[in-house]
Amino acid sequence: MEQGQRLGDFLRSRRARLTPADIGLRDYGGRRRVPGLRREELAQLAGVSVAYYTRLEQGLSHNASDAVLDALARVLRLDDDESAHLHRLARHPPRRRRRPRPERVRPGVRSMVESVGDLPVLVFGRGTDVLAWNRVAHALLASHLDFDAPEHPERRPNLNRLLFLDPHTRDLYADWQAKARDAVADLRLTAGRHPEDPRVMELIGELTVKSREFTALWNAHTVRVCSHHTRTYRHPVVGSLTLETEVTVLPDDDGQRLAIFHAEPGSPSHEALRLLRGVSEG
Structure with missing residues (x-):
């Protein structure tokens, strides 16, 4: 388009x-x-x-x-x-660029993600491909996928594809509709920032074809930055837990973002997160 x-x-x-x-x-x-x-x-x-x-x-x-x-x-x-x-x-469209190379996480960022063992942490790219995650994030969001999948560009989990096309992910969110609205609004902003990125455009095209729910939300043209939020998860192993998420842009990495999940200290969700950490290490 x-x-x-x-x-x-x-x-x-x-x-x-x-x-x-x-x-x-x-x-x-x-x-x-x-x-x-x-x-x-x-x-x-x-x-x-x-x-x-x-x-x-x-x-x-x-x-x-x-x-x-x-x-x-x-x-x-x-x-x-x-x-x-x-x-x-409203600005002039950018010049068409050659197809970009697969996104990669800098070694320093990867080391930081791996060193945080208590909280779920992940890095995702412009097109919401998961580029790196620690074991707790994997156990929280996608334990049914291989932990090393982000290491292989052709197998990387994609947060939006999982959200709209994967039954496990749909069941994970207590309020899936709210999560879906926020995800599409954020993807709209990304598409505006990176209209030349074929990976982003291919994802939008795929989801438009495969998901009526995505198409309806996309056609609403809602735009919103999702930099922090609180969501309740229905985890199949540790049960319900409510987590706050902080999303930070990595300024030197062309659209990559770091997401950290945490729970209120002393809350049942904090205890569930502790149990999840034990599961991820088992």
Whole structure:
């Protein structure tokens, strides 16, 4: 999909979720031909011509000024993540690059992951391939897979593929729908940041074909950074446990992220995590 089409799809989806009443316009009644705001209404409120906004939505106008994009974001009531996504999409598409080499974890990062034995820790790449994990993370998320799978690019577990296509992973999350919404919103942001990455585009294409649930969430155009969250897991060995997750971008590694899972000290989940650590070492 071309960058201009992504921009147009995103703008249309944000227009469709607003009504004239939401932004203080008078609705004179009658049936509206399209849901949400009309192009003319959005253009007027943002202070641009209808013709210019139409070209922007059609992907025919590149490098819109920051002032115009900020005005559109204000009228569309975009949050910080959505506004940053809009700015990325509105820029000239990047030059097509040669197919990138398989992602690899730096030795120092790998050593850090392996040295953390008490908590689940993993590193995942731009396309959410698992690049490294310790034994506790493996026991928590994917004990049915080989522990050494991340070492082999052709066998690497993919967090989104597991989430939508693997029954074990679906059963693991007490609120699978919430996890799925967050995962797709985060993948939308990644696709905007790395539109030239064929691995990301191939993953999106595969999941669109194989999962109706993914397709529905993808078409909603929700964007959100998933940097920390709390989730409840239904683990088949240690039972229910609620874990907080902190996700950190590795600044020198082109989109790789480090995820650390932990539980509140003294809680039943903390004890379950201790039991899981024993299972992973057994």
